């Protein structure tokens with residue numbers, strides 16, 4: 001995973017609650033056996049019509065969305081399926097941080113493992129971001145805050161280990177492999193065997 | 195020691211390295227279930243790093259998600275019936291399992307089926323185990339007092355390589371269910387009512403324990419239906435304390451402990467239920483005696499009403515968008531709406547008791563003209579058991595399709611889809627936009643309600659058929 005420290009970008013806003021991972025990547029795109037190229041499947045059923053043409057009214061198809069790396073989303077973003085294809089698709093498309101009042105557990109975990117930063121903010125900040133699409137914000141993982149255009153900063157919670165991994169590009173599998181002696185001791189010392 | 199909950203006991207028993215402010219716990223996994231859709235990339239990572247599967251003996255694989263539900267005996271058959279990308283994915287799974295020494299229940303296995311159906315059926319899902327799968331409905335296994343939760347593909351790789359995950363301890367939520375369940379009201383209606391009450395994000399960050407007399411009274415299959423949908427309330431996992439119902443279910447199953455080992459296991463399992471006085475971070479009470487059959491009206495499982503009640507009104511943008519997608523009007527009931535497709539299946543409701551329930555309503559009736567009904571058993575063993583008691587004849591005589599085991603129209607990955615604008619009454623777990631096909635409209639319900647709706651050609655209350 002590449003290091004992630006600071007992301008500065010205009011925002012794109014999808015003001016809808018409970019956006020599930022079936023919307024982020026519909027199941028019919030899951031027959032792939034690699035993670036590459038999923039950006040084209042991102043929000044496919046909202047982005048394209050039956051003929052495959054972009055729907056002009058969907059926000060990602062508007063000129064203002066081009067190049068935005070920060071997605072402001074409704075509460076409980078990423079609920080539903082555990083498919084890691086959801087953060088893969090967002091990243092492949094170019095989104096590097098998601099800001100919401102609530103982000104679903106599995107999606108949040110999957111995002112952190114791929115360098116997509118989940119940012120939880122308070123309702124007032126969220127309402128402001130929703131009302132001001134295209135605002136230029138800075139998501140600072142080092143400082144654990146989001147900087148708004150007026151210079152105000154809003155802190156967001158992030159697990160210390162997850163932050164460390166983002167800042168240093170730590171590969172968690174490598175970390176776990178280093179625990180192999182402890183794992184062996186655990187396996188041998190158990191009161192029962194599965 | 196302070197009183198501990200069921201979850202805490204299972205958690206404590208699997209901590210390899212405790213969590214600290216700086217680091218999550220290294221957490222041991224007793225059973226890793228895999229399927230064709232979320233594992234390929236994980237095996238690719240292992241291969242590229244020269245790693246082995248640490249415990250192939252604790253790893254099981256099956257084919258379910260993108261697997262066709264028409265008969266496939268050989269890979270040649272597969273090429274004929276399957277969408278090419280899905281067939282390729284299935285072959286990758288077969289190759290990965292062979293290369294890494296993972297036991298696969300493939301097309302040649304009578305044990306093949308939906309991953310969350312076969313674990314319990316084989317008896318490898320057991321109380322006190324930690325069970326993961328690259329699938330969010332791994333919560334199903336919590337019905338046995340196991341801690342089962344879904345993981346992403348990166349974590350599938352972690353478990354394959356190390357049998358461990360890095361985890362922060364979640365919070366606990368007790369849902370106390372009391373009262374006697376009225377006739378025609380099922381476990382599916384209980385969990386839909388719970389999600390309606392706490393909301394689709396209501397369980398986020400928590401592991402749920404379903405407790406109370408109403409849960410004790412349920413069969414294992416009913417408990418699985420409830421735990422299955424814990425994720426639809428945002429919870430990582432749902433659990434039920436193991437009891438005699440659990441032990442009776444497991445006794446004699448092929449991968450459960452046998453003989454004296456089984457008795458020893460039961461003695462250990464009896465210590466798992468939450469201690470009196472165990473504390474939960476939150477508690478919610480439900481009186482199940484007041485429930486009726488439930489149906490969803492929107493595009494998430496929390497948008498649910500008692501079957502005869504009008505769809506509520508709400509000015510919220512997301513809510514209005516959901517109603518527009520469903521073609522549903524606030525103030526009118528779902529009861530009586532025209533139905534195009536009925537799907538009985540999925541890891542929520544595809545076990546033998548679910549098929550029996552659907553057949554009990556359907557028997558002697560016909561599926562209404564113009565309605566397509568698809569019945570998809572959760573496993574090949576469920577299929578055989580159902581056929582042994584003639585359930586397939588009830589379905590076929592009524593005009594329903596009787597299929598091979600798989601996820602099928604639950605997620606519409608390999609040809610089993612509902613058309614755009616069509617309404618499907620489904621016993622599955624997700625009514626998300628497009629889940630069952632582009633533009634498909636899903637109404638979640640119990641097998642009883644699904645069967646009643648198939649006969650009526652409209653969303654129907656199953657109690658009218660039970661009384662008759």
Ligand code: SF4
Nearest residue numbers: 331540541601604605
């Ligand atoms: S039946 Fe549906 S919910 Fe269950 S594992 Fe298959 S796709 Fe997932």
